[in-house]
Amino acid sequence: MRWLRSISNRLRNLVRKDAVERETDQELRFHLEREITQRISSGMSPEQARRAALLEFGGVEQFKEDCREARGVKRIESLVADLRYGLRSLRRSPGFTIVCVLTLALGIGANTAIFSMVNALLLHPYSFRNLDSLVRVWEDRGIDEGYDARYIAPADAEDLRASNSVFDGLTTYSMQSFGLGAKGDVPPVLGCRVSSNFFDVLAVTPAAGRLFAAAEEQPGADQVAILSFGSWQRRFAGDPRLLGKTITLNSRVYTIVGIMPKDFDYPVPVELWVPLALTPAEKTDRTQLSLSALARLKPGVSVSQAGAVLSNFSHRLEKEYPKTNAGRATTLLQLRKELYMFTLPLFLLLQAAAGFVLLLACANLANLVFARMIGRQREIALRAALGAGRARLGQLFLSETLLYSSAAGVVAIAASFASVRALRTSIPVGWTKWVPGWDGIRVDSSVLAFTILAALGVGLFLGLATVLHTSRVELNKTLKETGTGTVTRTKRRVRSTLVVVQVMFALILLVCAGLTIQGFVRLANVYQGFEPARVLRIEISLPEKIYTDNVKITNFYQQILRGTAALSGVQHASLVTNPPASNVDSATTSFTIEGRAPLKPSDMPSADLQIASPDFFNTLKISSVAGRTFSDADSANAARVVVISRGMAARFWPKEDALGHRIKLGARDSTEQWLTIVGVVGDVRQNWWNPVTRPVIYRPFAQASQHSMTLLLRTSSNPTSYVSAARGVVRQTDPAIALQGINTLEEEIADSIAIVRIMGILMGIFGLVALALSSIGVYGVLSESVAQRTHEIGIRLALGANPRDLMKLILGQALKLTAIGLAVALPCAVAISRAMASLIFGVVTLDFTILGGFTALLLLVALGAGYLPARRAIRVDPMISLRYE
Amino acid sequence: MSKPTDLVQGTLDLLILKTIALEPMHGWAIAQRIRQVSRDVLQVNQGALYPALHRLEQQGWISAEWGESENNRRAKYYSLTKSGKKYLHSEQANWERLSAAIGLVLKTA
Numbered sequence: 001m002r003w004l005r006s007i008s009n010r011l012r013n014l015v016r017k018d019a020v021e022r023e024t025d026q027e028l029r030f031h032l033e034r035e036i037t038q039r040i041s042s043g044m045s046p047e048q049a050r051r052a053a054l055l056e057f058g059g060v061e062q063f064k065e066d067c068r069e070a071r072g073v074k075r076i077e078s079l080v081a082d083l084r085y086g087l088r089s090l091r092r093s094p095g096f097t098i099v100c101v102l103t104l105a106l107g108i109g110a111n112t113a114i115f116s117m118v119n120a121l122l123l124h125p126y127s128f129r130n131l132d133s134l135v136r137v138w139e140d141r142g143i144d145e146g147y148d149a150r151y152i153a154p155a156d157a158e159d160l161r162a163s164n165s166v167f168d169g170l171t172t173y174s175m176q177s178f179g180l181g182a183k184g185d186v187p188p189v190l191g192c193r194v195s196s197n198f199f200d201v202l203a204v205t206p207a208a209g210r211l212f213a214a215a216e217e218q219p220g221a222d223q224v225a226i227l228s229f230g231s232w233q234r235r236f237a238g239d240p241r242l243l244g245k246t247i248t249l250n251s252r253v254y255t256i257v258g259i260m261p262k263d264f265d266y267p268v269p270v271e272l273w274v275p276l277a278l279t280p281a282e283k284t285d286r287t288q289l290s291l292s293a294l295a296r297l298k299p300g301v302s303v304s305q306a307g308a309v310l311s312n313f314s315h316r317l318e319k320e321y322p323k324t325n326a327g328r329a330t331t332l333l334q335l336r337k338e339l340y341m342f343t344l345p346l347f348l349l350l351q352a353a354a355g356f357v358l359l360l361a362c363a364n365l366a367n368l369v370f371a372r373m374i375g376r377q378r379e380i381a382l383r384a385a386l387g388a389g390r391a392r393l394g395q396l397f398l399s400e401t402l403l404y405s406s407a408a409g410v411v412a413i414a415a416s417f418a419s420v421r422a423l424r425t426s427i428p429v430g431w432t433k434w435v436p437g438w439d440g441i442r443v444d445s446s447v448l449a450f451t452i453l454a455a456l457g458v459g460l461f462l463g464l465a466t467v468l469h470t471s472r473v474e475l476n477k478t479l480k481e482t483g484t485g486t487v488t489r490t491k492r493r494v495r496s497t498l499v500v501v502q503v504m505f506a507l508i509l510l511v512c513a514g515l516t517i518q519g520f521v522r523l524a525n526v527y528q529g530f531e532p533a534r535v536l537r538i539e540i541s542l543p544e545k546i547y548t549d550n551v552k553i554t555n556f557y558q559q560i561l562r563g564t565a566a567l568s569g570v571q572h573a574s575l576v577t578n579p580p581a582s583n584v585d586s587a588t589t590s591f592t593i594e595g596r597a598p599l600k601p602s603d604m605p606s607a608d609l610q611i612a613s614p615d616f617f618n619t620l621k622i623s624s625v626a627g628r629t630f631s632d633a634d635s636a637n638a639a640r641v642v643v644i645s646r647g648m649a650a651r652f653w654p655k656e657d658a659l660g661h662r663i664k665l666g667a668r669d670s671t672e673q674w675l676t677i678v679g680v681v682g683d684v685r686q687n688w689w690n691p692v693t694r695p696v697i698y699r700p701f702a703q704a705s706q707h708s709m710t711l712l713l714r715t716s717s718n719p720t721s722y723v724s725a726a727r728g729v730v731r732q733t734d735p736a737i738a739l740q741g742i743n744t745l746e747e748e749i750a751d752s753i754a755i756v757r758i759m760g761i762l763m764g765i766f767g768l769v770a771l772a773l774s775s776i777g778v779y780g781v782l783s784e785s786v787a788q789r790t791h792e793i794g795i796r797l798a799l800g801a802n803p804r805d806l807m808k809l810i811l812g813q814a815l816k817l818t819a820i821g822l823a824v825a826l827p828c829a830v831a832i833s834r835a836m837a838s839l840i841f842g843v844v845t846l847d848f849t850i851l852g853g854f855t856a857l858l859l860l861v862a863l864g865a866g867y868l869p870a871r872r873a874i875r876v877d878p879m880i881s882l883r884y885e
Numbered sequence: 886m887s888k889p890t891d892l893v894q895g896t897l898d899l900l901i902l903k904t905i906a907l908e909p910m911h912g913w914a915i916a917q918r919i920r921q922v923s924r925d926v927l928q929v930n931q932g933a934l935y936p937a938l939h940r941l942e943q944q945g946w947i948s949a950e951w952g953e954s955e956n957n958r959r960a961k962y963y964s965l966t967k968s969g970k971k972y973l974h975s976e977q978a979n980w981e982r983l984s985a986a987i988g989l990v991l992k993t994a
Contacts, residue, residue: 024935024939027961030911031913033958035913037956058931063932063936070936070943
């Protein structure tokens with residue numbers, strides 16, 4: 001109550017200031033009148049009474065001031081006055097104001113843009129209720145298989161679901177690419193097969209329609225689909241009557257039963273979800289780790305408690321099913337943490353870079369403000385002489401810098417809306433299809449709060465810096481001086497230090513940018529083990545109803561290969577099941593090596609399985625290490641052969657020649673045939689995000705036919721110009737076959753590493769901004785110093801100094817500042833590149849050409865920035881400069 | 886004449902609060918009343934009185950209202966608020982304890 005009254009009083013005092021003043025006036029006058037009346041009644045004449053009363057009453061204005069202070073308005077009033085003064089002085093020098101505000105807006109805006117990404121991709125990657133209780137669950141076989149190989153066997157998942165005491169729900173899913181449509185070019189759409197409780201575990205509800213029913217997990221009853229919001233908008237133009245209509249996926253007809261909300265894109269931004277309908281045989285499988293699993297912890301159950309329960313569960317399975325489950329450990333990790341592992345380093349780096357840019361902007365601004373303070377020294381001294389205390393002066397400076405930074409904050413917020421829109425629209429969908437949360441990038445309340453805090457922080461920081469910088473005004477000296485003011489040595493040193501720091505940050509930022517871009521280029525080119533240039537890729541999927549046996553499939557593909565290879569300009573034509581950079585893992589298989597001691601199931605070696613046509617290795621220019629590759633002689637009836645990767649040979653035949661050995665897919669007692677190793681080829685990096693190069697087994701396609709293959713054409717010119725010819729060949733062979741995923745291999749690779757590309761571009765922009773800011777800094781300090789030394793330079797020139805020597809003097813100063821900055825920055829840059837090497841997927845290495853190049857660039861830019869003031873200096877007319885004071 | 890600065894700040898507040906506890910009063914009457922009751926020992930100068938009143942109002946212990954004075958002029962009347970009453974009670978108790986203690990020391994020491 002009391003506080004309420006106090007606040008309302010204060011508000012009234014502020015808002016109705018004039019009325020309150022009038023009342024005080026009236027109140028005091030009433031008091032005076034009573035005093036006079038009292039004196040008259042005690043016998044004084046009115047004249048005397050009045051004089052006596054006034055005399056005793058004292059200074060009315062002083063009382064009023066005391067009353068004002070008692071009401072607590074004085075401090076606020078003075079702040080308002082300061083702000084008004086600040087605004088006036090901003091208006092007086094619009095150029096200075098614009099430069100300040102834009103510099104700061106650039107710095108704050110860069111941080112806002114990156115924070116909006118961090119906010120969407122890292123802090124709120126998924127909008128799930130109670131995100132921290134969601135965990136990924138998988139079976140760990142103790143082999144380093146990379147980030148993505150986190151799967152669980154279907155039967156094990158079922159057991160876990162039935163027996164668990166720690167999960168509120170456990171759901172399984174598996175990614176699959178579908179061909180959408182019945183005829184013509186069938187675009188590939190990325191889909192996800194999910195158990196019926198998938199959406200319940202995630203606690204999401206559809207935007208329209210319904211979720212899957214448990215009965216729809218049965219094969220045959222599973223032809224229902226839920227669309228993503230984006231897919232509904234893009235492919236069906238947001239048709240409001242879409243529910244109940246049908247679509248064709250991989251030649252099967254599905255009924256659309258639901259549409260998910262806009263921001264739902266788990267596990268990756270997919271276009272649709274269909275039920276995971278496993279056959280009874282698949283359901284009871286414990287050998288293949290084929291499903292991804294996600295679970296929600298019961299309330300109050302911690303991750304470590306659940307971990308303990310899971311380890312008991314694994315032990316039980318090990319005992320019950322030693323053949324399949326020995327050595328497997330069921331493991332869990334919070335969904336949020338899983339995401340962090342991957343993106344946290346990237347975004348930390350970006351946010352740090354943006355922070356550097358802001359610091360650079362602050363340093364620039366501090367320099368500008370300090371320079372202005374020198375011009376205002378007389379004003380400050382006058383204020384101090386009239387009794388303004390240090391706190392009062394501080395308030396003045398703070399309110400001025402806060403004005404700059406708030407204006408900059410407003411500009412930055414306006415700019416951030418534009419930049420976020422630009423960020424989202426300028427980046428092709430293909431780049432970001434693998435980035436969860438990308439659609440969530442927007443300027444929301446937390447981004448706004450971040451921007452406001454950043455603006456206030458910058459304002460406070462600059463204000464305090466200014467206060468410290470100008471605190472020691474020498475009253476007497478400054479007031480006595482007639483000139484424009486002088487700069488003490490210490491103050492000039494402060495400003496030089498700022499420039500040194502700027503150069504330092506600029507070099508570090510540039511090196512980081514260079515390394516990121518280098519990383520992108522390396523990811524795109526060197527590390528793949530093949531040559532992606534001028535290769536066209538087309539996915540072909542044969543309907544299982546028509547192409548029922550091996551012979552039909554092989555005949556079809558052989559015709560396609562012959563037809564496309566005959567096209568003029570096509571150098572090699574081949575087929576493979578999973579081309580590099582597909583962002584999808586190859587199928588893995590366990591295998592047995594002939595003549596080796598039998599192994600526990602958990603110790604059984606496993607490898608990626610690729611089916612390839614003879615010319616595949618030539619098409620991608622994958623090197624042949626030993627033996628031969630495939631030929632047309634490896635037909636369906638010929639001896640069964642395989643080619644293996646160099647990594648596989650080194651891993652399983654470290655001391656002997658792998659050629660001639662025989663392997664069998666699956667366990668020793670499986671019905672598969674023995675396959676003879678006839679060749680070893682170079683390693684291929686399948687997907688950039690997996691730092692582990694997995695062993696690969698290649699089988700000739702005639703001996704292991706597949707319905708879905710990717711056609712690869714190495715051409716002699718622009719690969720996209722062969723699309724229609726290739727399509728013609730397919731049409732001729734079977735007009736009903738659809739083509740999907742038509743793209744050049746190079747573009748596919750660039751798309752798959754989009755996040756690194758985006759990062760490289762952003763870092764490059766930051767680096768350039770840093771370069772610009774630091775050169776402005778060098779220019780500013782030198783201009784200032786030339787202006788200060790005009791008198792001295794004039795005397796030197798008058799006494800016959802050589803202009804060239806003067807030029808050297810000034811440029812030397814520029815070089816000195818830059819060189820000090822570089823000397824400090826180089827060890828930092830080396831340390832940072834070492835750190836980045838471990839952060840960015842092992843593709844970044846310390847590169848002395850990058851270091852040296854940017855060092856030279858910064859020196860050059862500093863010379864350029866110093867040249868203008870230097871030229872101004874040597875053109876000084878001695879007469880004018882000597883008359884200057 | 887005891888000058889206002891001789892009054893401990895809290896003491897003036899206490900005197901004002903006690904004085905208007907009986908009925909709403911304007912500033913001049915408060916000063917008169919304090920002087921009369923203290924038999925001319927305590928003379929409150931307006932330079933201290935009005936800032937104190939404004940501060941007490943700001944703090945919410947008292948509230949002000951314009952009304953007719955005994956000579957038919959508009960005057961600002963101050964009265965205790967509810968929380969002001971509680972505050973007065975506790976401050977008065979404090980004061981009595983303190984003055985009794987000081988008295989005790991002065992008598993016996």
